[in-house]
Amino acid sequence: MDVLHVIFAWTAFAVFHSLTVSEGYEDLARRWMGNRAYDGYHRLLFTAYSLFAFLLLVLYLRSLPDQPLYRLEGAGRLLLHAVQLSGAAFLFWTPWDLKEFVGIRQWERSRKGTPREPGRNGRLFTGKAYGIVRHPLYFGISVILVFHPVQSRATLVSTAMMILYFYVGTFFEERRMVRTFGQEYRDYQRRVPRFLPVRWPR
DSSP, rough: OOOHHHHHHHHHHHHHHHHHSSHHHHHHHHHOHHHHHHHHHHHHHHHHHHHHHHHHHHHHHSSSOOOOOEEHHHHHHHHHHHHHHHHHHHTTTOOOHHHHHHHHHHHHHTTTTTHHHHOOGGGOOSSSSGGGOHHHHHHHHHHHHTOSSSSEHHHHHHHHHHHHHHHHHHHHHHHHHHHTTTHHHHHHHHHOOSSSSSSOOO
């Protein structure tokens, strides 16, 4: 039953997060806030309430009874940590703008009177880690989670739910990318794998 509680909690968070990144919600927020306020402050607000929702999720999960599954020591632990480090290195090899991601640069541009000036995250970049997989941040985080040398029942189910949400989310993200970049992104999709750095036979 506790596993079902974990699944339900992650599903509720995924639905909430998906709704608040949907284009329908963003259009509604833009109409309510106005273009200038939306461009300048919405991303910061989104980051704040997404972080709040995630903290609530973590607190709820920590309140549930849990059961240890395994705890590797010695060479096995070092090996898994080495794989985790490779995942972290992949994240650092991914060129992304943290200030743009959380909304600080949008706020700065708004203060300067140019809130709609495109940032680096608004341009299609296909180099470095993006030349290995189309969603390197999701892949790097997944590697770190999967190869953790200490797992309980709750953390294992949480890891599976997060990776599932990452993977499903790529389809919705890429629909938006195709609408934004058109044929350029379709060509990129043909060249580079989606989630795993593996070319599957068609």
